[in-house]
Each structure stands twice: as C-alpha cells, then as structure tokens.
Amino acid sequence: MTTRTETDSMGTIEVPADAYWGAQTQRSKQNFVIGGQQMPLAVVHALAQVKKAAAKVNAELGELPQELASLIEQAADEVISGTLDAHFPLVVWQTGSGTQSNMNVNEVIAGRANEIAGQGRGGKSPVHPNDHVNRAQSSNDSFPTAMYIAVLQAVNNQLLPGMQTLRDGLHAQSQRYMDLVKTGRTHMMDATPVTFGQELSAFVAQLDYARAAIENSLPAICQIAQGGTAVGTGLNSHPQFAEKVAAALAAQTGLPLISAPNKFAALAGHERLVILSGALKTLAVVLMKLANDLRLLGSGPRAGFAEVLLPANEPGSSIMPGKVNPTQCEALSMLACQVIGNDTTVSMAASQGHLQLNVFKPVIVHNLLESIRLLADGCVNFQEHCVAGMSANEQQMAAHLENGLMLVTALNRHIGYDNAAKIAKKAYEENKTLRQAAIELELVTDEQFNQWVRPQDMLKPE
Structure with missing residues (x-):
C-alpha cells in the first residue's frame, strides 16, 4: 500500500496515500480495533455541517480569512453530500468525547x-485541521452539537413519517371493522364484547401518545452546545460565535436550532437525550403490544383464536409443511426489545457525566440512532407486510361471541350480579348456552333474554 507521512503532536505516522484523513484519524484507526460498529454517518455529516457553519461565522467575524473559509465550506459540502463517506472509518468505541471522529472530520475537510x-491530498496547508477547520471549537461542543443535529434529522425524516404510515394503516383497518362485534378479553379470559374496530382504535391512540412524547422532547434537543468549547466557558471563540453559529446551523439544516443557555450543562449532561430515549422506549412498548396482540388473535389456524387472518408472507417451518408463522409480529417485537435495551444503555451512559464533561457521547448517539432507525423501519415494514394485508375472520369471531359466557354481564342490571353469576356457572359446568341455563334456572324468560342480551347493545354506555 502506498502511503504518505502525516504529523500530529505525537510525531509522524504513515497514512494511506489515497486517504483524505491525517495522523490523528490513523492513530485512532489503529488503536481502537473494537467491534464493527462504525461511527454513524449521520453524525459525520452533522459534524461537517458544524464545520461549514463555523467557517462561515469565523470569516464573518474576521477570525478566518475568507479564502480559507470558502475552501472549508466547499470540502464540508462534499462530506455532507456523502461523496466522501469512505474516508470515515472510525468506530463508535473510541474516546468518550468523540474527539477522534471530530478530528477525522477536521482532517478530511482539510485534506x-x-x-x-x-496542494495535494491531506496535509495542513493552506488549510489546517485544527487551526482553521476546528477554529473556535472543541470536540466537547462540536460532537454533542452533531449528535443533536443527527438525532433531530433522524426523528423528523425517518421516525415520524414511519409512525404516521403505521398509524394511518391501523386507522383505516379500525374504520373498516368498527361495526364488527367480537369477544373482548381481559386477563386473557373472555370478557364483554367489543368491535374489532374499537380494539384496533386503541393502537391508533397509543401511537398518538408515543408520538406526542417524542415531539415534546424535541424542542430541548434544539438547544445546541456549540460555543461552549472545552468546558463550557467559550474559551478561544468570539463573543458572538455561539449565537451566530447556531443561526447558521439553523439556516443550513432547516432545524429550529438555538444556542443552549447553559453550555456547562450542554457539555456535562445529556438528560434531554434521555427524555427522547424514554419516549422511543414508549413507542417500543406500544409496538410490542401491537405485535403480541395480533399474533395472539391470529393464532391457529385451527387450535388458537384464529380471529385475525395475517398475511402469509413466507413458509414458516423447515419440517412442518404448510405452516405459516406470524413473522412480522416476531420481527417487530424483537426490535422493540432492542430499543428497550438501548434505552437502558443511554440512561447508564448519560449518568456518567463527570465534572465538566460526559464522556459516553458516542455510545449515546449510536444507540439513539439505532433505535430511531429500527422503529422507523419497523413501523413502515409492519404496515406494508402485516397490517395492510390482514383481515378479520368474521365467522370465527361470531362463533366465539356466541359461545362467550360474559354476555351474561348484560343481565346484571335486571337480575343482579349473583343471579347472573349462577347462570354463567351453570352454563360453563354443564356445557350449555347462557340462554339454556338462564331459562332452566327460571331467572329470565326466553323473551327477556332476547331483549336484554344483545351484543350489539353492549358496546357503549346506556
């Protein structure tokens, strides 16, 4: 492999000749050979946004020659566009401030x-990775700013649209079956009737709750750390830099970014991301229930509930011919488990803010972005391959409803709880219908039973 020599404060090191990065990236690449999880490109692209905005503002404030700022902006645009993605090889498991990835971006932009x-690829002239690309910045404020930008973009561009897709699909199915009466179940046991549409409407409302929780967490994440530099004081930056760079980033990204009012907190803690992570966990809980309920209702096809017909997407067994499994439900529930686990990691990592800096930043953003991606993809995939194609087994629902014992609840108002319980007990023990048991006990007449026990009248307050 052809190499070139690059330098940093520790001396010289050989770097691949075709790489844009420099010495600090190369040292990190060699010193942190841990796992296969690369720093998310969303963070890299967001860091390039920071570098572009900083160059623009530093030139405006007279802190950087315009010709150098223009070169930095042009190179940063290439990073943002993704054309230089191959030059960001570093893994998540590095220094906890994200310093190596910050320098990776500085070096690639400078190179x-x-x-x-x-002047050839790489090097430090005329653009220096620290003195020019990183001017008025520290990894300690640039990396968390990039974290927040990457997370906001992922939520707005991936997660919220994905949630809307699933919500719309469930709402359509809910409206389709709003009048289809079936047996309700509590404690996994027969209960009073509901409609299948009412049952599905619960998921629509639960998704709305989760979306509100996610959206409510976003304004605080729009407060960025940029301008705090090393410890929150803003050392080595112009007094106007923080506000101006926030405005520049807002213009570049289209996000309502503002300068964090307390830079010390912005560097040392990430409680705002913990709140978002908790909201993502809430969505995971909703999706877990959705997946579990549909696979229960679809269980069978002959020895289970068999009330919902789920799409048969692929063979389900390597040994049992003709078996079809609720694979979409299984995939959705698995990713929900992962998101719940990621939330635990984010919570633990965010709790490790020591003195003026939290140094668990890479693992926080890695887990958040993974959760967002999983939830977004999961919502869209589940809608496309499960919800859109599912249908009610109306015959089975009617059979369960007819045989259900808890229709007896309609008699409470007429003959009292104790007498109604006698009817249910007799019907169950003697394998008789409620009507037969009620008439034999002489608690109601056939005409009264017809009048009082009507499933379609048991769906709302009277």
Whole structure:
C-alpha cells in the first residue's frame, strides 16, 4: 500500500496515500480495533455541517480569512453530500468525547480543501485541521452539537413519517371493522364484547401518545452546545460565535436550532437525550403490544383464536409443511426489545457525566440512532407486510361471541350480579348456552333474554 507521512503532536505516522484523513484519524484507526460498529454517518455529516457553519461565522467575524473559509465550506459540502463517506472509518468505541471522529472530520475537510487548493491530498496547508477547520471549537461542543443535529434529522425524516404510515394503516383497518362485534378479553379470559374496530382504535391512540412524547422532547434537543468549547466557558471563540453559529446551523439544516443557555450543562449532561430515549422506549412498548396482540388473535389456524387472518408472507417451518408463522409480529417485537435495551444503555451512559464533561457521547448517539432507525423501519415494514394485508375472520369471531359466557354481564342490571353469576356457572359446568341455563334456572324468560342480551347493545354506555 502506498502511503504518505502525516504529523500530529505525537510525531509522524504513515497514512494511506489515497486517504483524505491525517495522523490523528490513523492513530485512532489503529488503536481502537473494537467491534464493527462504525461511527454513524449521520453524525459525520452533522459534524461537517458544524464545520461549514463555523467557517462561515469565523470569516464573518474576521477570525478566518475568507479564502480559507470558502475552501472549508466547499470540502464540508462534499462530506455532507456523502461523496466522501469512505474516508470515515472510525468506530463508535473510541474516546468518550468523540474527539477522534471530530478530528477525522477536521482532517478530511482539510485534506480535501488542500487538494482543491492544488496542494495535494491531506496535509495542513493552506488549510489546517485544527487551526482553521476546528477554529473556535472543541470536540466537547462540536460532537454533542452533531449528535443533536443527527438525532433531530433522524426523528423528523425517518421516525415520524414511519409512525404516521403505521398509524394511518391501523386507522383505516379500525374504520373498516368498527361495526364488527367480537369477544373482548381481559386477563386473557373472555370478557364483554367489543368491535374489532374499537380494539384496533386503541393502537391508533397509543401511537398518538408515543408520538406526542417524542415531539415534546424535541424542542430541548434544539438547544445546541456549540460555543461552549472545552468546558463550557467559550474559551478561544468570539463573543458572538455561539449565537451566530447556531443561526447558521439553523439556516443550513432547516432545524429550529438555538444556542443552549447553559453550555456547562450542554457539555456535562445529556438528560434531554434521555427524555427522547424514554419516549422511543414508549413507542417500543406500544409496538410490542401491537405485535403480541395480533399474533395472539391470529393464532391457529385451527387450535388458537384464529380471529385475525395475517398475511402469509413466507413458509414458516423447515419440517412442518404448510405452516405459516406470524413473522412480522416476531420481527417487530424483537426490535422493540432492542430499543428497550438501548434505552437502558443511554440512561447508564448519560449518568456518567463527570465534572465538566460526559464522556459516553458516542455510545449515546449510536444507540439513539439505532433505535430511531429500527422503529422507523419497523413501523413502515409492519404496515406494508402485516397490517395492510390482514383481515378479520368474521365467522370465527361470531362463533366465539356466541359461545362467550360474559354476555351474561348484560343481565346484571335486571337480575343482579349473583343471579347472573349462577347462570354463567351453570352454563360453563354443564356445557350449555347462557340462554339454556338462564331459562332452566327460571331467572329470565326466553323473551327477556332476547331483549336484554344483545351484543350489539353492549358496546357503549346506556
């Protein structure tokens, strides 16, 4: 492999000749060979947004020559576009402030800017990765700013649209079956009737609750740390830098970003991301119930509830011919488990803010972005491959309703709880219908039973 020599404060090191990165990236690449989880490109692209905004603001404030700022902005745009993605090889498991990834972005932007300037790929002239690309910045404020931008973009562009897709699909099915009466179940036991549409409407409302929780967490995440530099004081930055760079980033990203009112908290703690993670966990809980309920209702086809016909997407067994499994439900519930686990990691990592800095930043953003991606993809996939194609087994629902013992609840108002209980007990023990048991006990007449026990009249307050 052809190499070139790059330098940093520790001396010289050989770097692949075709790489845009420099010495600090190369050292990290060699020193942190841990796992296969690379730093999310969403964070890399967001860091490039920070570098672009910082160059623009530093030039405006007279802190950086305009010609260097223009080179940095041009190179940063290439990073943002994704054309240089191959030059960001570092893993999540690195220094807890994200310093190596911050420097990776600084070096790639400088390396590409120097190439644009005709000085060859890499190096430190005319654009220096620290003095120019990283001017008025520290990893301690740039990396959390990029974290927040990446998370906001993922929520807005992936998760919320994905949730809406699933919500709309469930709402359509709820409306379709709003008048289809079936047996309700509590404690996994027969209960009074509901309609299948009412049953599905619960999931629509639960998704709305989860969406509200997610959206309510976002305004605080729009408060960015940029301008705090190393410990929150803003050392080595212009007095106007923090506010101006927040405005520049807002213009670039279309996000309502503002400068965090307390930079010390913005560097040392990430409670705002913990709140979002908790909201993501809430969504995971909703999806777990949705998946579990549909696979219960679809169980069978002959020895289970068999009230819902789920799409048969693929063979379900390597040994049992013709078996079809609720695989979409299983996938959705598995990813819900992962998201719940990710929330635990985020909570633990966010609790590790020591003195002026939390140094668990990479694992926090890695887990949040993974959760967002899983939930977004899961919602869309479940709608497309399960909810859209499912249908009610109306014959089975009618049979369960006819045989259900808890229709006897309709008699409480007429003959009292104790007498109604006698009817239910006799019907169960003697394998008789409620009507037969009620008439034999001489508690109601056939005409009264017809008048009082009507499932369609048991669906709302009277």
